[in-house]
Structures are given as C-alpha cells and as structure tokens.
Amino acid sequence: xxxxxxxxxxxxxxxxxxxxxxxxxxxxxxxxxxxxxxxxxxxxxxxxxxxxxxxxxxxxxxxxxxxxxxxxxxxxxxxxxxxxxxxxxxxxxxxxxxxxxxxxxxxxxxxxxxxxxxxxxxxxxxxxxxxxxxxxxxxxxxxxxxxxxxxxxxxxxxxxxxxxxxxxxxxxxxxxxxxxxxxxxxxxxxxxxxxxxxxxxxxxxxxxxxxxxxxxxxxxxxxxxxxxxxxxxxxxxxxxxxxxxxxxxxxxxxxxxxxxxxxxxxxxxxxx
Amino acid sequence: xxxxxxxxxxxxxxxxxxxxxxxxxxxxxxxxxxxxxxxxxxxxxxxxxxxxxxxxxxxxxxxxxxxxxxxxxxxxxxxxxxxxxxxxxxxxxxxxxxxxxxxxxxxxxxxxxxxxxxxxxxxxxxxxxxxxxxxxxxxxxxxxxxxxxxxxxxxxxxxxxxxxxxxxxxxxxxxxxxxxxxxxxxxxxxxxxxxxxxxxxxxxxxxxxxxxxxxxxxxxxxxxxxxxxxxxxxx
Numbered sequence: 001x002x003x004x005x006x007x008x009x010x011x012x013x014x015x016x017x018x019x020x021x022x023x024x025x026x027x028x029x030x031x032x033x034x035x036x037x038x039x040x041x042x043x044x045x046x047x048x049x050x051x052x053x054x055x056x057x058x059x060x061x062x063x064x065x066x067x068x069x070x071x072x073x074x075x076x077x078x079x080x081x082x083x084x085x086x087x088x089x090x091x092x093x094x095x096x097x098x099x100x101x102x103x104x105x106x107x108x109x110x111x112x113x114x115x116x117x118x119x120x121x122x123x124x125x126x127x128x129x130x131x132x133x134x135x136x137x138x139x140x141x142x143x144x145x146x147x148x149x150x151x152x153x154x155x156x157x158x159x160x161x162x163x164x165x166x167x168x169x170x171x172x173x174x175x176x177x178x179x180x181x182x183x184x185x186x187x188x189x190x191x192x193x194x195x196x197x198x199x200x201x202x203x204x205x206x207x208x209x210x211x212x213x214x215x216x217x218x219x220x221x222x223x224x225x226x227x228x229x230x231x232x233x234x235x236x237x238x239x240x241x242x243x244x245x246x247x248x249x250x251x252x253x254x255x256x257x258x259x260x261x262x263x264x265x266x267x268x269x270x271x272x
Numbered sequence: 273x274x275x276x277x278x279x280x281x282x283x284x285x286x287x288x289x290x291x292x293x294x295x296x297x298x299x300x301x302x303x304x305x306x307x308x309x310x311x312x313x314x315x316x317x318x319x320x321x322x323x324x325x326x327x328x329x330x331x332x333x334x335x336x337x338x339x340x341x342x343x344x345x346x347x348x349x350x351x352x353x354x355x356x357x358x359x360x361x362x363x364x365x366x367x368x369x370x371x372x373x374x375x376x377x378x379x380x381x382x383x384x385x386x387x388x389x390x391x392x393x394x395x396x397x398x399x400x401x402x403x404x405x406x407x408x409x410x411x412x413x414x415x416x417x418x419x420x421x422x423x424x425x426x427x428x429x430x431x432x433x434x435x436x437x438x439x440x441x442x443x444x445x446x447x448x449x450x451x452x453x454x455x456x457x458x459x460x461x462x463x464x465x466x467x468x469x470x471x472x473x474x475x476x477x478x479x480x481x482x483x484x485x486x487x488x489x490x491x492x493x494x495x496x497x498x499x500x501x502x503x504x505x506x507x
Binding site for chain 1: 401402405410411419
C-alpha cells in the first residue's frame with residue numbers, strides 16, 4: 001500500500017527514482033540537556049561513498065552525533081539538512097517513505113543504526129529478522145527470500161531457530177548488524193559495533209561493513225579501536241568535549257594529526 | 273472432632289467417586305472463571321499496553337483509576353452489575369440476571385483491572401528497553417504494542433494468573449448476580465459459603481480441596497512454563 005502511495009508521490013514529483021539521500025549537512029548543531037551543552041556547534045558535511053569513522057575519547061559526543069543523524073534525538077539548535085529529506089525530524093515515526101529501487105520497494109527509513117547495546121527481541125533469530133522486515137514494510141512476497149539472504153549474510157543459517165538472546169556475543173552482534181541492513185539502508189550508522197568482541201568476531205563484523213560499503217551503502221562508524229579505524233576509515237571525524245576538533249582524510253589524520261587533542265589521543269593509543 | 277473427621281472422609285468419598293453435584297459445580301466454576309480471565313486478558317493486555325506507550329492528557333488519571341479498581345470489593349462490583357441487569361435496570365431486557373453469563377461479566381469486571389495494571393507495568397519496563405531500537409526502525413507509539421505484547425508474553429502470564437486467583441477466590445459478585453441457584457448458577461465458592469452455613473461440612477470441604485488443588489496445579493504449570501522460558505533465554 002505504501003509502495004503505491006510512494007509511487008504516485010514520485011510520479012507527481014516527475015521523477016523515476018528518489019534523489020540521493022546524501023550529502024547531509026550539519027550547520028552549527030547543538031544538543032543540550034538541562035541547559036548543559038553536550039554537543040556544541042557541530043558543522044560537518046557527510047558525503048556519500050566514503051567510509052567515515054568518528055573517533056574521540058569517551059564523552060566526546062560521538063554517540064549523540066549518530067543519534068542525531070538517525071533522528072532519535074533532535075538538535076537543540078542548528079540545522080540538519082539532507083539532500084533528500086526523509087522525515088527524520090519525526091524520529092522516523094510511523095515508517096517513512098524509503099527509496100524505491102529496482103531491487104527493493106520498502107518503506108524502511110533510509111538510515112539505519114546499530115546501537116552500542118543493540119536490543120534483540122525475545123524471539124528466535126529468524127523471528128528477529130522477520131519482525132524487522134515487517135516493521136520496515138518490506139513487501140510480504142519478498143520477506144522469505146530476504147530472510148534467507150540476511151541469515152546467509154550473517155552466517156546464522158544454523159542458528160535460525162535459536163532464541164536470539166542465547167547467542168554468543170559475536171553472533172548477537174552479527175544478527176544486530178544484518179538486522180540493520182534488512183531494509184537496504186542508504187546509510188548505516190554503527191556505534192562501537194565490535195567493542196567487546198574477539199578478533200574473529202570483529203573480523204566478521206568488519207566484513208559485513210566492507211561488503212555494505214562495496215554495495216554503495218554509506219558507512220559512518222564510531223570506534224575506539226585504532227587498528228579498526230585504520231582498516232575501515234576513508235575519512236576521520238575527531239571529536240572531543242562535544243566539538244568536532246578535526247576532520248581529515250584517514251591517511252593524513254593518522255600520520256599528521258593537526259590538533260593537540262587528536263595527537264594526544266593517538267599517541268595514548270600507540271603507547272599502550 | 274468426630275464430626276470433622278467424618279466430614280473429611282465424606283469429602284474424600286465425594287471427590288473419588290466424582291459425585292455428580294460436585295462435578296457440576298466444579299465445571300461451572302471453571303467455565304465462569306476461565307471465561308472471565310480470557311475476556312479480562314482480551315481487554316487488559318491491549319489496554320494496559322496502550323497505557324504503557326501512549327502519552328495523552330488524562331493518562332495518569334486512568335492509570336490511577338485502573339490501579340484503584342484492582343482492589344474493587346467483589347460485592348460492590350456485583351451490586352453495580354445487579355442494578356444494571358435487574359429487571360428495571362437499563363440492561364434488564366437482556367434477561368441476564370441469575371445466569372452464568374452475568375457471573376462471567378461480573379468476574380470480568382474484577383479481573384480486567386488487575387490484568388490491565390500488571391500489563392501496563394510490564395510493558396512500560398520493556399518499552400524503556402526497546403524504545404530507541406524500535407524508533408530507529410520507524411516503530412513507535414501504538415504500532416509498537418503488538419511487538420511489545422509478544423515479547424512480554426511470559427511476564428504477562430503472571431498478570432493473567434493474578435486475575436485467575438482473584439476470580440476463582442471471590443464469592444460476593446457471583447453470589448449477587450448469579451443467585452446461587454442449584455444446578456444453574458452454583459459455583460464452588462458460593463456453595464462452600466452456603467453449605468457451611470447449613471452445616472453440611474463434607475461438601476464444603478470437598479469443594480475447598482478441589483479449589484486449592486486447582487490453584488496449585490495452575491500455578492505449577494505456569495511456573496514450569498516460565499522456568500523453561502528462562503532456560504531458553506527468552507526472559
């Protein structure tokens with residue numbers, strides 16, 4: 001039903017496919033709680049294509065920035081401008097019009113997030129994914145095939161009937177990641193997706209991320225893992241104390257960080 | 273003492289021989305109470321979940337009233353329903369007074385607030401945990417209710433159980449709207465009250481045993497269900 005509505009909407013706009021979601025521009029974005037500024041004057045443009053890694057010490061506001069991009073919280077001041085508006089201001093309420101590509105016609109929000117502590121439903125692995133497909137308004141006829149795709153993608157075929165909360169940490173994170181990919185998002189936000197995983201599990205998650213990148217999904221990831229940042233980042237956004245201190249291409253950021261904060265942060269990691 | 277002993281023996285005999293009067297009373301009790309619990313859950317689960325996720329003016333007042341109604345005295349509920357159903361009352365033409373249907377309605381009135389209040393509490397806690405994840409998927413407000421109810425399914429059984437306990441134990445409401453008519457509206461609790469006052473202790477005792485045993489069995493079944501849910505990491 002939503003597909004029909006989208007279709008007529010698109011026709012009215014005289015377009016065959018929705019325009020590109022990105023770039024998204026933050027202009028002087030602030031976020032305050034009880035009068036205390038947790039994010040101060042963020043100005044940033046996130047372009048399509050490249051893999052963006054957000055780094056910075058705890059409390060820098062990295063997770064808040066991801067939440068603002070996902071529309072889970074609204075900036076107290078400042079502007080967030082997407083090239084194609086998608087209703088993020090309503091906190092993605094009620095399933096917003098997604099993109100209608102030749103592959104999938106779904107009403108899923110075009111931006112998807114893997115939260116720092118992803119919440120898995122008290123159901124089986126397959127039921128978690130089916131629930132997401134239903135919520136994301138993937139058409140009923142496509143769900144069974146998509147479920148198989150996602151199970152294969154997360155290497156969870158043998159776990160399909162198992163209660164999701166009894167999975168190992170690595171498997172839970174794989175499930176959360178493929179669930180975030182269920183609606184074929186144009187932009188995937190990841191908040192320390194491998195924070196408590198062993199190297200093998202970390203590698204599996206990184207493979208999923210790289211694969212999504214290869215398929216044209218914009219990756220924005222928060223990580224404290226310097227090795228991971230080097231492996232994934234095309235560009236680095238470095239934050240400290242609620243501000244963006246430095247934005248640079250990865251090779252420049254890691255070899256010649258411009259700010260004192262970034263130098264201190266990087267050397268701290270290297271010393272240990 | 274002698275009398276009490278013989279009452280016990282007689283109660284045992286009634287139970288073991290599946291005495292027809294006793295069986296009839298037990299079956300009607302189960303029918304009334306289980307129907308009321310079913311209806312109470314049908315109303316209470318979605319309503320409680322709605323109260324948990326919705327934000328609208330007057331919400332806290334409704335929550336307050338629902339919580340207060342958990343302690344509604346059965347005789348008062350029975351009296352109000354009696355006034356509605358009596359021949360001169362607004363629902364008199366339905367002819368429901370002194371029928372099992374009236375008793376089911378009465379117990380539903382008692383069960384619904386308990387199920388609603390416990391559902392609201394359970395779903396509100398779960399919603400806090402799920403809220404951000406759900407909103408990131410575009411799922412919020414009333415649309416999230418079915419997902420939340422299903423994920424809380426094992427906790428909600430406790431609410432249904434509390435409702436069952438209340439309905440199975442009460443005398444006042446079913447006595448007033450049912451009338452305790454032999455072979456028509458006589459249930460375990462009303463029979464125990466009547467037979468005790470008539471001095472027929474054996475039947476009263478026998479029914480008492482049945483009532484307690486049923487309660488134990490149902491609770492045991494639910495506990496094992498929740499236990500296996502915990503083992504499967506659903507909880």
